[in-house]
Amino acid sequence: MDFAFDARTEELRAKLLAFMDEYVYPAEQVEHEQRAQLASPWDTPAVVEELKAEARRQGLWNLFLPDARHGAGLTNLQYAPLAEITGRSPHLAPTALNCAAPDTGNMEVLAQFGDEQQKKQWLEPLLAGEIRSAFAMTEPEVASSDATNIETRIRRDGDDYVISGRKWYISGAMNPRCQIFIVMGKTDPDGADIRRQQSMILVPRDTPGVTVKRAMQVFGYEDHSHGGHAEVVFEEARVPAANLIGEEGSGFAIAQARLGPGRIHHCMRLIGMAERAIELMCRRAVSRTAFGKSLAQQGVVHNWIADARVTVEQLRLLVLKTAWMMDTVGNKGAHAEIQAIKIATPRAVVDIIDKAIQLHGAGGVSQDFPLAELWASARTLKLADGPDEVHQRSLARRELKKYL
Template sequence: MDFQYSPKVKELQARLNAFMDEHIYPNEARFHQEIADNRRNGDAWVPTKLMEQLKDKARAAGLWNLFLPESDKGAGLTNLEYAPLCEIMGRAGWSAEVFNCSAPDTGNMETLERYASEEIKRQWLTPLLNGEIRSCFAMTEPEVASSDATNIESRITRDGDHYVINGRKWWSSGANDPRCKVFVFMGKTDPDNPDKHKQQSMIVVPRDTPGVTILRHLPVLGFDDAPHGHGEVLFENVRVPATNILLGEGRGFEIAQGRLGPGRIHHCMRLIGLAERALEKMCKRALGRVAFGRPVADQTVTLERIAEARILIDQARFLVLNAAQMMDTVGNKAALKEIGMIKVAAPNMACQVIDWAIQVHGGGGMADEFLAHAYASARSLRIADGPDEVHRNQIGKLELSKYKPKKAH
């Protein structure tokens, strides 16, 4: 395994770091202040002016759609090449959108790139790639354990040249954003199919279609994540053309597996950057504070936690790079175990490192908005894209399968 970054990646790292230094870190306070001002004026969901200004700068700098390997609109990077760049973006939780590399748009764009018709691509993929609109992925449901996607109850029913959609979704990321113009919706077209993995389909639903109702936003540990956010959405007799189906009826589970692999690894890459930033804050705080006559950095417990944080972050980074390389070389399906491993390891690592950073800050850690929001984001990713328990079960079964007796043919 050779994880040495190529000259191309090193050059992009340098440009991306320079952009972060010039435009992202100095504007963090302004970004959050714009959201606070919008909230105070009665609508937290108004997009910030800063974001649109920075998106123009990123596009002009050639730091645009870095995640997308299969389109002439992207940078043509492999997962392994994209990993260190995604980590840099993760150092500021909101910055990925600046480069048109944020969820759920990245997963939706990859889905449309791979599985949509040319007409759907023209109508929805092109404006997404251009950063003109945003999107939403509607999969999880409040009435069932959606960690098992076969539980999904929403219906997609054929009616002549249309499909009629009924169901209630939640944790639909981006649903509240007024720039969100399209949903990728997962539901059942064939609930009686004996193969439970062929009951589901995915379909493209324009947000302004009659019958689509945003019921409420859902906070994450007290954060509403405006102007992006997560919504609960009701679909009542929503009619869309039959041509909006992706890949065909019964292919939804297959598409979901293809979509979630890259999405999971992108989250893990960003979490490493987030944890690195938390460790930096932890070290600086420890060096600058004195307790019981000594700098906090000299306390043995602090040294142990700083050392353990470095170990955990580097372990997670190597696991992510290994999974990325496997995805590039043998495909997402063959890398299933490695993707599951990082999906467990990275959020747990980030939660622990951020928790230690909060502890070193003392009372200030409870009021530090970066650390609080970072912890909420990391903690949510122990559930999003499959909870720890599901991934651990899958990893365990794959490991046991190596030792089970082979069936005679």
């Protein structure tokens, strides 16, 4: 295993680090100020569009997509350090580079499983950053940690499919530029194979019967820059049969193909969030005095900073190993490693950000520092893309199988 950055990665890292310093960090406060002046908080501030134009001009665009026909053609190992850098400003940088979830996963699905018409109608404008999208899987009435529980019905009716169901925490759906939903539901609810009951289908936002009811808060945040997390109701929403992605019964397999890269992208960005927290922790420690000496001289602060550095270095190596395995043996071959980083990374990063908040005192929970919002994002990722306990169960069974 060789995790050394190749020449292309080094070049993109240098460009991205400069882009972050020159454009993204200064835009963070501007974005908040502009959003407060918008008619709707879900509209896109002008500075975001300026960042997108500059990122595209510099060739920092669609870096996540390994398919060179549509994206940058980077391997997971090449993209990993770039995603980490964007994680330092997770609510702005990924969007600026057109590398923000859920659009990334949806573009991957369309690139891999969509037909030519679906790619032309939806993938191309997503790749251009002209529209946004949402992935509608999670439901409030069932334990969505087990995707086979999904109750939304996708019923064939002649040349159409009719969709009925209720979804929530549908990321990005509050943004008025979100024009398309990829909806997961059951086409064969009584099928013998519970992993062949589900299908995925494209549902335009303006389809009669589709209602975006409300924004769901995450620890009190509405996550405006991300496009929110909405409750969406589908009431006999009718779309052409050609909107089905793949074939009936392929929804579960497509979801697994989508979530593998998504999990590693989240973990890459989480490491960047931890690095931002460590930087803020160190700056705070050398600038504040308590009980006659600087916080940087307090033993407990030494422990927090040292433990955070060790943890981040361990996590980075595990994520890089996972990226390397995905490139060499495929997502299926790297399944155990993907589960391991999904368990370890959010858990550890939540603790690092928590220590940074503690060091900042009241400021740590305020809007004057990004730490509270970083903590909310990191804590949510202990649930998103499958809760920790599901991955622990699966990973443990994989280990025990060696001895049975």
